Amino acid sequence: MRTVKVPLGNRGYDIQIGPSQLSELGRECARLKLGERCAIITDTNVGRRYAKPAYESLLKAGFNPSLVTVPAGETAKNLKSVGFCYNQLASHRLERKSFIVALGGGVVGDLAGFVAASYLRGVAFVQVPTTLLAQVDSSVGGKVGVNLKAGKNLVGAFYQPKIVLCDLDTLRTLPEREFRAGLAEVIKYGIIYDADLFARLERDLPKLLRRETKTLTEVIARCCEIKAEVVGQDETESGLRAILNFGHTIGHGLEAISSYGKYLHGEAISIGQVAAAQLSAKLSGLSQPDARRIAELFKRAGLPTDVRLHSNQRAKLFAAMKLDKKVSDGEIRFVLAKHIGEVTWGQRVPPAELEKVLTSDGHG
Ligand SMILES: NC(=O)c1ccc[n+]([C@@H]2O[C@H](COP(=O)([O-])OP(=O)(O)OC[C@H]3O[C@@H](n4cnc5c(N)ncnc54)[C@H](O)[C@@H]3O)[C@@H](O)[C@H]2O)c1
Ligand SMILES: [Zn+2]
Numbered sequence: 001m002r003t004v005k006v007p008l009g010n011r012g013y014d015i016q017i018g019p020s021q022l023s024e025l026g027r028e029c030a031r032l033k034l035g036e037r038c039a040i041i042t043d044t045n046v047g048r049r050y051a052k053p054a055y056e057s058l059l060k061a062g063f064n065p066s067l068v069t070v071p072a073g074e075t076a077k078n079l080k081s082v083g084f085c086y087n088q089l090a091s092h093r094l095e096r097k098s099f100i101v102a103l104g105g106g107v108v109g110d111l112a113g114f115v116a117a118s119y120l121r122g123v124a125f126v127q128v129p130t131t132l133l134a135q136v137d138s139s140v141g142g143k144v145g146v147n148l149k150a151g152k153n154l155v156g157a158f159y160q161p162k163i164v165l166c167d168l169d170t171l172r173t174l175p176e177r178e179f180r181a182g183l184a185e186v187i188k189y190g191i192i193y194d195a196d197l198f199a200r201l202e203r204d205l206p207k208l209l210r211r212e213t214k215t216l217t218e219v220i221a222r223c224c225e226i227k228a229e230v231v232g233q234d235e236t237e238s239g240l241r242a243i244l245n246f247g248h249t250i251g252h253g254l255e256a257i258s259s260y261g262k263y264l265h266g267e268a269i270s271i272g273q274v275a276a277a278q279l280s281a282k283l284s285g286l287s288q289p290d291a292r293r294i295a296e297l298f299k300r301a302g303l304p305t306d307v308r309l310h311s312n313q314r315a316k317l318f319a320a321m322k323l324d325k326k327v328s329d330g331e332i333r334f335v336l337a338k339h340i341g342e343v344t345w346g347q348r349v350p351p352a353e354l355e356k357v358l359t360s361d362g363h364g
Helices: 022-031 044-060 079-091 106-121 132-138 168-173 176-193 195-209 213-233 240-245 248-257 265-283 288-300 311-323 351-359
Strands: 002-006 013-018 037-043 064-070 099-104 124-129 143-148 151-158 163-167 333-339 342-348
Touching: 002 213, 013 213, 022 044, 022 099, 022 124, 022 163, 037 044, 037 079, 037 106, 044 064, 044 099, 044 168, 064 079, 079 106, 079 143, 099 106, 106 124, 106 132, 106 143, 106 151, 124 132, 132 176, 132 213, 151 248, 163 168, 163 213, 168 213, 176 195, 176 213, 176 240, 176 265, 176 288, 176 333, 176 342, 195 213, 195 288, 213 240, 240 248, 240 333, 240 342, 248 265, 248 311, 248 333, 265 288, 265 333, 265 351, 288 333, 311 351
Parallel strands: 013 163, 037 064, 037 099, 099 124, 124 163
Antiparallel strands: 002 013, 143 151, 333 342
16 A cells, blocks of 8 residues: 655645555545545446445444435536535435545536535545546546536635545456546646656556556556646645646546547546647657657557538637637637656647647547
8 A cells, every 4th residue: 555645734635545545445444534424426437336335434434424425427527516415415314514425536526615615615535536537636636526517616615634545456347548647747747847757657657557456556656646746736736836737727628529538538638638739749858759659658548639521610619628628718728748757737729720730630
């Protein structure tokens, strides 16, 4: 088991990574002296497999848990589900000292976190992420929220959990496509922050794809460390935290124009990161061989790396990128790589260069 600390003063917390973490849930909540009444918020897929062990672990440690289940999938991350959860919590008589356990992927984490941030003006919450993406990304850093029809994550808060328990055993049942999508965020940490991690991923990719516990533990822990370090320096994204958006401007644009259906988030940002690497080779000093290494690693991870758009799709993508909330003054700014392991943010990209990478085949 590995522990990573998120350094946020009195709102700081631990991330624990290892097998059998789910059975530790009750004990950890008791150690944190959380209130007796609690609710597990989960989705139908995850609940079917893991609600029982979570429930029993809490019960055994003396808690009084209830279970709230929402439909699986991104479409449940909305205000209607928020309302449904509030009503369930009220009917189970959760009070100020009660707490919420988010048991599931990023959808459940973002939704349950937002419910926790706002129910009774805030109750404690615990993250038990069950997808690779949630373990390395969404459960860490305190961004919670839901989607509106007008766009993703438009309502939300910064609200930190009390602890994050990453149970590697839960990853065994994660569908292959979801697992590979999570790897896109893992690779991102190597590109933006840690050349050694990137080299390790090149070496250990087969072990990761086999989901070997030791490799997974170490790699997930390193990703959490990087996210914790970045968030510790810039919790509310006024500067450095922007580097976590490498590949995301194009990625979010692709997700938006395909109306969140065609690509999983990890797939969209795989394409986005390969495109950002090509832009980096032109504009921020990334070497061509390194740009190729980046494209190659995503490809080996089984992720899409190129996109050929017709001119009308390209126009749609540009419009979608301009709507992204990271855009200020109508100008799209990019995170670009200087070399593998270091990026620079707030970079302007001439529209003509952007056009070129969105028409090419991902190999420069
Ligand atoms: N808060 C943040 O900082 C942050 C960062 C990145 C992404 N996100 C959000 O995360 C969401 C995506 O998260 P995700 O990729 O985890 O998607 P998800 O939560 O929808 O999970 C993907 C699918 O896998 C299923 N699943 C989850 N765990 C499983 C397991 N162990 N075994 C079998 N099936 C399992 C789910 O039911 C779902 O069908 C998006 O809404 C995105 O906006 C948030
Ligand atoms: Zn992402």
